[in-house]
Amino acid sequence: MINKVVGGPTEAVADIFEGATVMIGGFGEAGSPIELIHALIDLGPRQLTVINNNTGSGHVGLAALIANGQVAKMICSYPRTLNSTVFPELYLQKKIELELVPQGTLAERIRAGGAGIPAFYTRTSINTPLAHGKEVRRFGGYDYVMEFGLQADFALVKCRVADIHGNLIYNKTARNFAPIMCTAARCTIAQTQQIVPLGGIDPENVVTPGIFVKRVVEVPAPLLESKLVSEGKHYP
Amino acid sequence: MINKVVGGPTEAVADIFEGATVMIGGFGEAGSPIELIHALIDLGPRQLTVINNNTGSGHVGLAALIANGQVAKMICSYPRTLNSTVFPELYLQKKIELELVPQGTLAERIRAGGAGIPAFYTRTSINTPLAHGKEVRRFGGYDYVMEFGLQADFALVKCRVADIHGNLIYNKTARNFAPIMCTAARCTIAQTQQIVPLGGIDPENVVTPGIFVKRVVEVPAPLLESKLVSEGKHYP
């Protein structure tokens, strides 16, 4: 019978391998699956390609994963944010690669990856440096850039409530990239503040249907990135 | 201040014009906005292009709109269903045009139309007659067909609950095409069984945000297409 709940973050991420592509949910700290990221730091696989809107802040969560030398490449829209120093330093030293993607194109590329759409056209970035080298095509009198779908080996996301089939609902703007990342990864791992019995989520209100989720791990009181950063915490 | 509620179906559809493209929600009778369709029959504009998964049944709703000679072209995936005789007869007499689109491609084309995506690639229909004349392109060793986004002048949808800003929630599988059609039409008109005050829909549970809806009309007890068909009813 179907039960996707696993014992803890360590077990949940245990098969993430060297060179894997990992989508990580969150917009800043909202929706960042910090316990799963810390378990990934404990596990230690290197040469990861990470897809996230940002690059983390301080020395915890995603920033700590980068600081630990595990990330070869970031695909993101906004790599500098308040208290973000780890990525900028490594980037200027040419020790980490960056693929900069407009935020909406990043979202659409992830959705396309999950939807079996290999490529699509968008006006976003047309006539800008971010369209360099990309195919441009005219539809209805306007130029559009061709963009490719993005897929990943793993997705790590945070949600508010899950059931044992992996149906998920989120909290406010912490939803952000998680629902589309769940669709675009071969193995989606969700940390949730609460696990409810089957039927505990109204079928009308499910945001991520369980078909997109492989593992669920309960983290009732997740750490708050901004609090750790303000306290000057480092992980590990 | 924003209040999208209008007095009734007649007022709601009053500006639908000859030659307009109209998306109509519903999968069979589930989600069919039958009162709005009947108001459109009363209004009488002709030469419409209608986008719906089917072509209606019996002599009410969409089938009656077609029988009334108002539809020049149907874009749909499955034009024959139980009790569907109006469209087949006109089609065999070459009195109505048909663009047959695979169901998932139809859904994705509507979503693309709403999302500012002029074209995308899909494997669906590759090596079949429905790919004839379409551009084929290879990505990652597989062939894909290019498909175009679909937009409309109007969308008519049915929902369960709406607020005055046009936020909508649906009932079970009556949701089907409505949320994407709302995004792809310049003017979306929703009939709802209930109108609630602002705040009456939990922001976490909104399916169609109000930005996609222009008009809301309350129809507390909508007619049931299958009941009308079994009673042999004709509209008008």
Next chain:
Amino acid sequence: MTNNKEPAIGWSREQMAQRVALDIADGSYVNLGIGIPELVAQFVPPGREFIYHTENGLLGMGPAPSAAHLDPELINAGKKPVTANPGAAYFHHADSFVMIRGGHIDICVLGALQVSQFGDLANWSTGAADAIPAVGGAMDLVAGVKTIYVMTTHTTSDGQPKLVPQCSYPLTGKSVVDRIYTDLAIIEISEQGFVVSELAPGVGFDYVQSKTGAPLIRESN
């Protein structure tokens, strides 16, 4: 060993459905086509759980409701009333076909007009001039679902082979079928063509070959 008599031999529709269900792994996400494939849901082996997807917008579809619980807005892709199991989810059509096109559904069981020896499927149109073409989600399903099983009578009602060298009807998809369950046999699609992996009780290889439009290969043991 062979049996060339014409009376009802081989598997019943229910036995075919049972045989299909046996080949579906626990925890699979399954889409059942309209018609015979719907029977599969009645034969889930003990200890297994399948989650049913219906492309009109429901994951976790349950059986038909009692007359008292009919809801005309809770239906399946065949537009028949169904129920939603605990843990179900409703979603719109674009999201539903993300599941299909994106390769998230494990198994789809479909009916067929014809299947070619290399796995081409024709199941949406006979191409007749006076037919109303209707495709629904069939082309999306064969293009996107990981494993495609076909469940069909071995021949048409007038005895013509449905398993053929090449489909004469318009295709639903090319090289998409993985396995065929008929009333006479279970047949795999291989690079060499049709391979018989199992015969119905009392049905011989030669008999099945006589009802098939393309060469059959005996499974090597």
Next chain:
Amino acid sequence: MTNNKEPAIGWSREQMAQRVALDIADGSYVNLGIGIPELVAQFVPPGREFIYHTENGLLGMGPAPSAAHLDPELINAGKKPVTANPGAAYFHHADSFVMIRGGHIDICVLGALQVSQFGDLANWSTGAADAIPAVGGAMDLVAGVKTIYVMTTHTTSDGQPKLVPQCSYPLTGKSVVDRIYTDLAIIEISEQGFVVSELAPGVGFDYVQSKTGAPLIRESN
């Protein structure tokens, strides 16, 4: 009529925001860029209602919460805490950019590094070798939103024109800006270039021209 003195003249940031708000129709769906544009929300004219979109996934954004009601998971695109008004909706990023790319947002107010006389906008990068490039949703907004207003000081902090013949910084979008609100004037983008439609009180046309890198056109009356 002209005024070439250097002390603080023209509109304050608040007055600029008020002026922008006056030009937004009742019932508009509005996206306010990070920084000065955020001030616009404080000056909604009486009798009008705007609905604010923030691209990280909220329509119906309200003002910053009191300290007691901070929720680190309810933030705006600038990652600052906000609230949700009655009638709000949360959605994921792909759906949020459907609103933007699909042309559903009526007005976006953005800051600028440079605006060219034909409406090209540069607001994401100075192109400096040691800069960390970061674009966020700016390119999506200018490509998709129906009307783009720019709100900016007329010159850089060291007095260089921000309104230029051609942007020297990397573009966010080409021919995307409709109107510019600066501390000195309101300037429309026309096919002929910059057209001054309104001067701040006490500010003369020639003075604005002296602070502008491209020719200004007087609005014909």
